Amino acid sequence: MSNRSLDLKSQEEMLKKERKANNAWNKLKRNKTAMIGLVIVVIMTLMALFSPLIAPSDPNELSLSEVHLKPGEKGHIFGTDEYGRDLFSRIIYGSRISIIVAVGGTIVGGIIGILLGLIAGFKGGIVDSIIMRLMDGMFAFPFVLLSIVLMTVLGSGTKNLILAIGIANVPSYARIVRGQVHVVKNEEYCNAVRALGASDNRLLFSHILPNIISPIIVYATLNVAGAIISEASLSFLGLGIKPPTASWGNILRAGKDCLNTAPHVATISGLFILITVLGFNLLGDGIRDVLDPKMKR
Amino acid sequence: MSDSIISVKDLKTYFYLSTGIVKAVDGVSFTLSKGETMGIVGESGSGKSVTASSIMRLIQKPIGKIVNGEIIFEGKDILKMKNKELLDLRGKDISMIFQDPMTSLDPVYKIGQQIIEVIKVHQNVSKEKAKKIAIEALEMVGIPEAESRMNAYPHEFSGGMRQRVMIAMAIVCNPKLIIADEPTTALDVTVQAQVLDLLKDLQKKMGTSILIITHNLGVIWDMCDTVMVMYAGKTVEYAKTATLYEQPLHPYTWGLLDSMPKLSQDTEKPLKAIKGTPPDLKLTGNACNFHNRCPYAQEICKNKAPELIEIEEGHFAACHFQTKDKKLKRKEEV
Numbered sequence: 001m002s003n004r005s006l007d008l009k010s011q012e013e014m015l016k017k018e019r020k021a022n023n024a025w026n027k028l029k030r031n032k033t034a035m036i037g038l039v040i041v042v043i044m045t046l047m048a049l050f051s052p053l054i055a056p057s058d059p060n061e062l063s064l065s066e067v068h069l070k071p072g073e074k075g076h077i078f079g080t081d082e083y084g085r086d087l088f089s090r091i092i093y094g095s096r097i098s099i100i101v102a103v104g105g106t107i108v109g110g111i112i113g114i115l116l117g118l119i120a121g122f123k124g125g126i127v128d129s130i131i132m133r134l135m136d137g138m139f140a141f142p143f144v145l146l147s148i149v150l151m152t153v154l155g156s157g158t159k160n161l162i163l164a165i166g167i168a169n170v171p172s173y174a175r176i177v178r179g180q181v182h183v184v185k186n187e188e189y190c191n192a193v194r195a196l197g198a199s200d201n202r203l204l205f206s207h208i209l210p211n212i213i214s215p216i217i218v219y220a221t222l223n224v225a226g227a228i229i230s231e232a233s234l235s236f237l238g239l240g241i242k243p244p245t246a247s248w249g250n251i252l253r254a255g256k257d258c259l260n261t262a263p264h265v266a267t268i269s270g271l272f273i274l275i276t277v278l279g280f281n282l283l284g285d286g287i288r289d290v291l292d293p294k295m296k297r
Numbered sequence: 298m299s300d301s302i303i304s305v306k307d308l309k310t311y312f313y314l315s316t317g318i319v320k321a322v323d324g325v326s327f328t329l330s331k332g333e334t335m336g337i338v339g340e341s342g343s344g345k346s347v348t349a350s351s352i353m354r355l356i357q358k359p360i361g362k363i364v365n366g367e368i369i370f371e372g373k374d375i376l377k378m379k380n381k382e383l384l385d386l387r388g389k390d391i392s393m394i395f396q397d398p399m400t401s402l403d404p405v406y407k408i409g410q411q412i413i414e415v416i417k418v419h420q421n422v423s424k425e426k427a428k429k430i431a432i433e434a435l436e437m438v439g440i441p442e443a444e445s446r447m448n449a450y451p452h453e454f455s456g457g458m459r460q461r462v463m464i465a466m467a468i469v470c471n472p473k474l475i476i477a478d479e480p481t482t483a484l485d486v487t488v489q490a491q492v493l494d495l496l497k498d499l500q501k502k503m504g505t506s507i508l509i510i511t512h513n514l515g516v517i518w519d520m521c522d523t524v525m526v527m528y529a530g531k532t533v534e535y536a537k538t539a540t541l542y543e544q545p546l547h548p549y550t551w552g553l554l555d556s557m558p559k560l561s562q563d564t565e566k567p568l569k570a571i572k573g574t575p576p577d578l579k580l581t582g583n584a585c586n587f588h589n590r591c592p593y594a595q596e597i598c599k600n601k602a603p604e605l606i607e608i609e610e611g612h613f614a615a616c617h618f619q620t621k622d623k624k625l626k627r628k629e630e631v
Contacts, residue, residue: 012445015453125359188400195353195395196415196466197388206414210405 027290034286040279048096055089059246068262078268081254087265090246091272097247098276101161101240102227108166110220113173114209120174121181122204132178135171143168144233151239161240165230169223176219180212187211214291221284225277232273248273301369302474302506303352304328308366310344310351313359317579321347321361323530326605329474329523334500334507336517336538338553339527342575345510346396348527349476352508353393354383371473389419392467396479398459402451408435409447412466419470434465437502438495457488461495468499476508481516493519514557518542526550529575529586532605536612546614548591551627585617593618593625 020026028034047054056077063084071079071087078087120131138146150164184190185208193207228248234240235249236256243250248269255266310322322344329335337345350356351363354375368375370391378386387393395401403411412431416422422430428447435443438461451459460480467475477496481489493516500507509520517524517538524541526534526549534547545551552571562568573590585591588598597617605615618625 012442015449188395188397189403191355192393192395192401192463193403194355195387195393197384197386197418198414199384202418207403211403 037282059093094246104162105165109169117174117177121178225280336521344530
């Protein structure tokens with residue numbers, strides 16, 4: 001008898017160990033590229049959160065005698081821009097805008113898209129057709145063009161930029177979610193849950209949604225990277241964040257005009273965009289490897 | 298005979314496909330008494346599972362539709378119930394056990410959470426109370442270390458254990474009727490016996506009625522008081538289990554019985570089978586569905602569908618040649 005209970009105990013412990021090893025976080029920790037991505041993302045996020053503490057000077061402080069200083073000159077780590085503003089401070093404050101817009105846009109697009117996808121996939125029939133044809137219509141526009149139209153309609157500003165990037169992202173979420181709902185809703189456990197008396201809402205939000213959440217998380221992480229680029233491109237085109245507020249896209253746009261005389265402005269802001277996008281992409285790939293065992297190489 | 302718990306009358310469930318109307322269940326009637334067990338037997342595609350889903354109103358809309366009939370459960374017609382009444386009925390008064398335990402549990406929740414969810418939907422109890430009820434249910438279905446197993450995920454259980462969990466979820470609200478849709482098909486033989494014994498035990502303890510759907514006649518002999526044989530969406534024979542075992546009347550039932558392997562059988566000879574395949578359910582209606590496979594078929598079988606008639610008391614069959622006055626003789630060897 002004691003032997004048996006001992007057996008059960010050790011079994012329990014083994015199960016716990018296995019659960020711990022298979023825990024998503026522990027799996028992610030073993031994935032080196034994902035960890036590099038995570039470190040980049042964390043650094044950028046901290047930079048955005050604590051910009052005032054890190055930045056050596058006011059990002060908007062003009063100093064017309066120190067225009068286009070090279071990196072390192074007169075104590076400016078990244079040099080200065082065309083108005084003599086400290087580039088390092090501007091990059092740090094810019095990270096704030098870029099990351100808020102990217103994450104905000106992803107969240108807005110995600111929430112709307114997920115809801116539409118859930119409804120379309122679950123209801124089927126006419127509702128499905130109407131929603132998905134609408135999404136197809138939005139898909140027909142190139143992403144940047146759609147954002148430009150939205151920005152022109154909404155007007156510039158951080159909130160509107162978030163909204164525009166969000167709305168432009170809705171169709172991809174809706175499509176992914178709808179496809180996943182179609183797969184999951186025909187699983188036997190959905191039938192079983194209904195047979196046990198669960199309402200449609202409960203089935204949809206507490207059983208179907210949790211079962212399809214991993215592809216959504218993966219897509220959302222990769223989507224943040226895309227949204228950073230969208231913000232940069234819109235600001236580059238003069239439709240996003242208006243100067244003098246610093247954003248990476250803005251700085252890049254200003255740097256474009258002085259590529260010959262002060263190449264460091266465009267180079268440094270471009271590099272930050274590149275590294276952050278790379279970070280989110282690596283992290284997203286890593287999360288996919290962890291959550292979807294079939295994708296493992 | 299005690300009073301009935303559920304009575305199904307002339308149930309018709311059709312599926313509307315682009316290629317035609319599939320008459321999956323085409324006029325099925327039966328009555329199940331309190332505390333009794335009834336079996337529905339038939340080959341794949343004979344409408345057994347659709348009958349069960351129809352009782353639960355779980356037919357896939359908009360393709361499938363219950364076009365006719367009534368299902369009286371405790372004096373109320375399930376087919377006329379509003380959505381809210383239905384949600385109350387499912388899981389509380391009638392619950393269902395599914396065929397494949399490997400896929401019938403939600404993989405993202407712990408076992409305990411899933412059982413507690415069922416309790417909380419139907420009973421107004423505190424979380425602690427719900428947890429207690431859940432543990433009791435797991436102990437009742439014979440899961441050792443029930444309390445710690447509450448925290449396990451479905452993938453950490455074997456098939457038999459998962460089917461026990463499914464049964465625990467089905468009985469947790471003391472339902473009056475349990476529908477078991479091929480509860481043992483996906484399990485291996487030893488576990489099958491355990492699960493059937495478990496169901497019998499629970500029935501004794503709780504006085505629940507059980508509707509078992511199976512294609513295994515062994516399960517029927519073991520478990521059921523009455524049995525209904527279905528073929529191509531129709532009832533072909535309906536009787537007490539003992540009567541059907543000793544005195545089957547319909548040629549299809551004979552075929553089914555003959556195709557069961559027997560211990561005394563000559564192992565050199567191939568197993569017997571009913572020749573041919575079931576008809577396309579889009580084309581049934583104007584003939585006896587079994588006529589093209591029936592060794593006794595005559596001209597009338599191709600032109601007229603036989604009605605289900607009571608041949609002896611409580612023994613129904615649907616065959617042109619089985620009536621009160623004339624009886625078909627079963628050929629010994631076909």
